[in-house]
């Protein structure tokens with residue numbers, strides 16, 4: 001089934017730049033007891049303490065450029081990738097930067113916003129914040145938005161492992177959530193990404209995102225994980241978010257530390273890709289072409 005879901009419009013009582021500025025201030029204060037993601041560390045990042053993501057209070061970035069490899073409806077997009085992540089996916093395609101919040105350059109929200117505005121003037125359709133994981137740098141992300149035009153189409157590309165507190169701060173800010181649902185069970189999430197209680201957290205975030213913005217869910221097919229991961233993800237999406245756009249990606253590459261896991265030492269086979277497509281059909285999922 002091809003997805004034709006209509007765009008959702010976000011209602012706000014104040015302009016987005018003003019709202020983002022106010023939220024950025026609140027988010028920065030909350031770093032004193034950081035619970036921005038579901039790891040719920042409770043460390044004081046303003047005082048130099050670090051939690052599981054190892055991020056300090058200062059954001060850095062490793063990419064800020066126009067990209068054309070994302071979903072067709074979003075590209076060209078001016079993509080800004082903040083360094084550091086709260087998950088530890090051994091197969092991360094940008095593992096070196098994504099795992100290291102000290103990678104790249106110091107992030108100046110105002111300067112990068114100027115580059116984003118220039119990209120929009122040159123024809124970029126959207127501006128996308130990603131990582132690593134942008135949630136761990138929510139103050140910087142919100143400050144960035146405060147410098148952007150109110151009518152720009154903004155995309156929040158996330159691992160969907162943020163906390164309820166982070167969601168509250170993001171309410172009304174991004175037009176599109178482009179969210180991963182990587183694992184269909186907690187055992188695979190723990191083994192491959194050192195992330196406990198994964199399935200519940202992601203489901204909560206997806207349900208919330210669908211009620212507050214446009215939502216596109218991505219699932220990267222992993223070799224050997226069609227039945228244990230893709231099938232339960234597909235079944236849950238079909239039952240709980242039947243109209244949501246789903247991007248099933250079969251371009252897995254054994255990057256970073258994937259070779260730690262025997263089944264991740266090669267790409268996804270043609271048979272597995274076909275099997276995954278059959279599962280999508282079985283559940284009537286609206287796949288993005």
Ligand code: SF4
Nearest residue numbers: 034037040041051053
């Ligand atoms: S962002 Fe998440 S992992 Fe990082 S310190 Fe805060 S709660 Fe911990």
